[in-house]
Amino acid sequence: MPSSFAALPEPPCEVRAFGHLPEWGRAPLPLIEAGAEAARRAGGDVFRLRLGLPAVVGFSPAWNRRLLSDLETFVSAGSFSRVVPYLSGGVILSDVPEHAGRRGVLNPGFGRRAVLALQERVRRAVPAVPEGPFDALAWADGAVLRALNAAYFSGEADERLLHAFLAPLRRPFPVPAVPRPLLFRRMDGELRRLMDLRAREGGRDDLLGFLAGVPDGLLEARVSLAAAHDTTTHALAYALWQLALHPEWHRPEGHPWVLKEVLRLWPPGWMGSRRLARDVDWQGVRLPGGAVALYSPYLTGRDAALWPDPLAFRPHRWAAPPPAWAYLPFGGGERTCLGLHLAQSIILTVLEGLPPLRAHWGDARARPGITLGPAGPLVVQRRAQVSTAVP
Ligand code: HEM
Numbered sequence: 001m002p003s004s005f006a007a008l009p010e011p012p013c014e015v016r017a018f019g020h021l022p023e024w025g026r027a028p029l030p031l032i033e034a035g036a037e038a039a040r041r042a043g044g045d046v047f048r049l050r051l052g053l054p055a056v057v058g059f060s061p062a063w064n065r066r067l068l069s070d071l072e073t074f075v076s077a078g079s080f081s082r083v084v085p086y087l088s089g090g091v092i093l094s095d096v097p098e099h100a101g102r103r104g105v106l107n108p109g110f111g112r113r114a115v116l117a118l119q120e121r122v123r124r125a126v127p128a129v130p131e132g133p134f135d136a137l138a139w140a141d142g143a144v145l146r147a148l149n150a151a152y153f154s155g156e157a158d159e160r161l162l163h164a165f166l167a168p169l170r171r172p173f174p175v176p177a178v179p180r181p182l183l184f185r186r187m188d189g190e191l192r193r194l195m196d197l198r199a200r201e202g203g204r205d206d207l208l209g210f211l212a213g214v215p216d217g218l219l220e221a222r223v224s225l226a227a228a229h230d231t232t233t234h235a236l237a238y239a240l241w242q243l244a245l246h247p248e249w250h251r252p253e254g255h256p257w258v259l260k261e262v263l264r265l266w267p268p269g270w271m272g273s274r275r276l277a278r279d280v281d282w283q284g285v286r287l288p289g290g291a292v293a294l295y296s297p298y299l300t301g302r303d304a305a306l307w308p309d310p311l312a313f314r315p316h317r318w319a320a321p322p323p324a325w326a327y328l329p330f331g332g333g334e335r336t337c338l339g340l341h342l343a344q345s346i347i348l349t350v351l352e353g354l355p356p357l358r359a360h361w362g363d364a365r366a367r368p369g370i371t372l373g374p375a376g377p378l379v380v381q382r383r384a385q386v387s388t389a390v391p
Helices: 021-026 028-041 061-069 098-110 112-116 119-125 136-153 159-170 181-201 207-211 217-245 255-265 297-301 315-319 340-352 383-389
Strands: 046-050 054-058 272-276 280-282 285-287 292-295 357-362 366-368 372-374 378-382
Touching: 021 028, 028 046, 028 054, 028 297, 028 366, 054 061, 061 292, 098 112, 098 207, 098 340, 112 340, 119 136, 119 340, 136 159, 136 207, 136 217, 136 340, 136 378, 159 181, 159 217, 181 207, 181 217, 207 217, 217 255, 217 340, 217 357, 217 372, 217 378, 255 297, 255 315, 255 340, 378 383
Parallel strands: 054 292
Antiparallel strands: 046 054, 272 292, 280 285, 357 378, 366 372
16 A cells, blocks of 8 residues: 655754745745655655645656656646746647657758758857857857757847747746736747748748748747756856866867766756646555655756765766766757757857966855756956966
């Protein structure tokens, strides 16, 4: 007989009546780390959170595999994405059987080969780094916006509107959850204008040109842009910072491992959510249908049982493949990030064109919002310049 959900370990909370909501709002990373510790002490790999509704968080490869492979039980409808209008729609919120059809249509446009064809225009769009000291986080933000404008719209989208559309996503909760009908209407108007241009004039082999030809293409464009920007910006900013701290890794052959290591330690998608479509027995515990089920690339990527010296930044560890279902910065299974190739291509293209950097000062502590990124700023400077400017 499975034991009840209430028997699951959980992290401490200050005021029992509020459950974990205050801690979740204030400092979710220490909360989930304490939860994982409680689960380990109890000999398990899941813990529960009380977030106004029952939630279960797991972090072992076995849990990740189950959650990411059993798409009939672990569904997106009713997950946290629904709370954020930016992410609430299109492929992100579709479920079996519709999801496979949507991905089948979208995958070719975002596949490795299609993204390779966009690389040159991305390279041309990336701005040069400033001459003096600059904030790598702010610079990455602008560079990724330009790169996405190039890849999606051949650089034709109104950059100020794009920036305004994406800005609320970067703010702490509840700002990203606030409905913004006017802003969304303006963005949709711009997407429609650019789609019409492609229909009328043709000749633009960019992502919007592809999306214009798929069902719900405008919605998929808007939702995927929202999924693309901060995730890619945060990963790029951490990569710039780490290269400034570890200049010996700043060479094109080293960059893929640097990026992998950045995404292991600071996965922008630090927590993925689903809803349980039915009761599930997990290692002797009955998880109730309707509960929120979460996996955490952050917890799994820092688990000492899976990674030697897990908190150390050691790109060299990527000489060997990671354990299965232990490295999930882009999720896994059929719902693996649609933009995986695009994000990697943008980041590696930017790194390739980057001069050697030196870290000045900054706050690289992880700050989790909709995506996880550095608290910032992260002030860096070209190396050659530093050696002439500072004797
Ligand atoms: C470093 C950058 C990125 C990271 C770390 C990242 C991370 C993720 C993760 C972890 C998931 C799975 C979420 C889950 O299982 O609930 C996901 C899904 C998704 N990502 Fe990304 N992402 C990045 C960039 C992008 C880009 C550039 C796009 C643009 C197309 C994108 C579009 C999407 C979409 C549409 C999904 C939903 C896929 C589905 O449900 O089938 N992402 N991403």
